[in-house]
Amino acid sequence: MPNAHSIAASPHHPGESSVRSYSRTFPVVFDRARGPYLECISGETYIDFFCGAGSLNYGHNATELKEAVARYLAEDRILHGMDMMTAAKFEFLEVFASQILAPRNMDYRLQFCGPTGTNAVEAALKLARKVKKRRHVIAFSNAFHGVSMGSLAVTASAKKRSGSHLPLRDTYFFPYEGFAGGIDTLDLLESCIGRAGSGYELPAALILETVQGEGGVNIGSQAFLQGIAAFCRRHDILLIVDDIQMGCGRTGPFFSFERFGIEPDIICLSKSLSGFGLPFSLVLMKPELDIWQPGEHAGTFRGNNLAFVAATQAIRTFWSDGRASRSAAAIETSMRNWGARLRQAHGEIRDIRGRGAIWGVELDTPGRASAITRLCFEHNLLIDTCGPSGSVIKVMPPVVIEEEIFNHGMQILADCTETVLHAGKTEGPACISAS
Ligand SMILES: Cc1ncc(COP(=O)(O)O)c(C=O)c1O
Structure with a gap:
């Protein structure tokens, strides 16, 4: 044997x-x-x-998370429930609101999408286009946002893009800070976007990593990140922060942008959200952007209850006392x-x-x-x-x-x-x- x-x-x-x-x-x-x-x-x-x-x-x-997950399993609690309300989901929503959002004065609605990071990015891009009724999105050199088609279109990596054999379009790529030597990206954006005759259509959104993880650990400075946020506000472009890799404390605070006083319109979270390696992703949107029709954006695995349990415990264990x-x-x-x-x-x-x-x-x-x-x-x-x-x-x-x-x-x-x-x-x- x-x-x-x-x-x-x-x-x-x-x-x-x-x-x-x-x-x-x-x-x-x-x-x-x-x-x-x-x-x-x-x-x-x-x-x-x-x-x-x-x-x-x-x-x-992590011990506390393992115990919470083991308890939940031992009690035959619900694991799969599409996006039906469950006790585990309700508790996660309450704890996320009271321990993550409220202390930061953040007012966002939560959308549970498919379980991986790219699902969150797809939902965020789709929502931004739906809200603004515009096609284009600004993304950056060396950006990585996932490998499904919409996310791949805003991902710069030539290797990742090469396998698709479909047009990856409607993205305006601009150099991330430091990408092209002395180029001032904020100047470049201002000279291209919203300027009559530039040939650029006004985009729906700009998608940003505050630190580009896959792209080479490229660090957006405070001036750069705040400049991008101000640019988006000035031009009525939705700011999406992809915090999938840099969120949940990777750079220090729960959200990587919070120390810079930036208020994204949409935030993508995944990876360490469950804290236990369980698939889980989230889109956070300003309440006024929540114009989804019921069921308009769906997915079988929107309610990973085991991940809700682990994520709730992760917040309690690692975020209640900093x-x-x-x-x-x-x-x-x-x-x-x-x-x-x-x-x-x-x-x-x-x-x-x-x-x-x-x-x-x-x-x-x-x-x-x-x-x-x-x-x-x-x-x-x-x-x-x-x-x-x-x-x-x-x-x-x-x-x-x-x-x-x-x-x-x-x-x-x-x-x-x-x-x-x-x-x-x-x-x-x-x-x-x-x-
Ligand atoms: C910033 C960022 N966005 C999106 C993704 C895609 O996440 P997933 O691989 O779970 O689809 C990743 C994955 O590394 C990422 O680092």
Whole structure:
């Protein structure tokens, strides 16, 4: 009788499509996970600085969330209910309103859409076009908003766009801050949009990431983000903030834009919203924009009740006393020190930038970045690259992590960087124990 280990001996099963990606980057068979650690079937333990691309801000299987989910299952409570009202959904709505929206003086309605991030983006774009009765949307260079057709149309990545073989249209792309050297995007927007004879139609919306995660950890400055918000207001363009990767505390506050005093018309949330790795996405809209007809935008999995339960508990556990924000602030302080040391030691590092618990280490070549992340994996650290050419190492630990474990992960990254950049100078980085 084969046991679980012999069944799952390889990260490649011949039945799975070649579209798979992360099983290539991290070619082991994972089985268990707890807090900042992942364990594969051989018992090897890894520190997770990848975190499901931002879906695990509170780490894996956080105790309070696990207990709430287990209780809910044990009591035979409803799991699937289309978008019918359930006790779990009602409680989530109440807790989100009282603990997230009210303290921030935010007045938004919540739309539950399909379960993934791209479902939220599709709904947001559709609503914006419906409200404004206009076609076009402004998006940015290196933006990533998902891979379904509407989201792909506002995603800049050539690789992601190339597979569609359909027109990806009605998007005006402008350079994100810092994309094209000295170009002032705010000036450029003003000279193109709303100006007679420019050839641009007035768009319905502008979709913005305050930090571009997939695009290379590009940080929108306060001046840039506030300038964009003011531009949208001046021209009657709806501002959609895609906080799918940077929300839920990744940059510090619950919403990545809140420290800048920006009030988006529409907000997309997903990834760490359930806090438990369960699919869940949300569109938040200003009440006056809620012109949907009943059932006009639908989806079978709009009511993932297990995700509601986990999300409600995540808010109670990590947001009632600012625990998540404090932890992100501590990571930011620590990363500034690590960043300064790494830059000083290695001329091949072009830049280290970040905010809260999201940091990018930009190498001079993609080859060096991927050599470092590969070596990190060999030394028990999961970490990925991002950016248009893959030259940025994306440091994305759990937002809630003990300082000692964070520093251990960073030490592996620093040692692997040293080994790759100055091959032969060191003995090689220290492994963590596989306990
Ligand atoms: C900013 C942003 N928007 C949208 C998405 C798409 O989310 P999903 O992969 O769940 O469809 C992602 C995924 O990485 C993202 O980072």
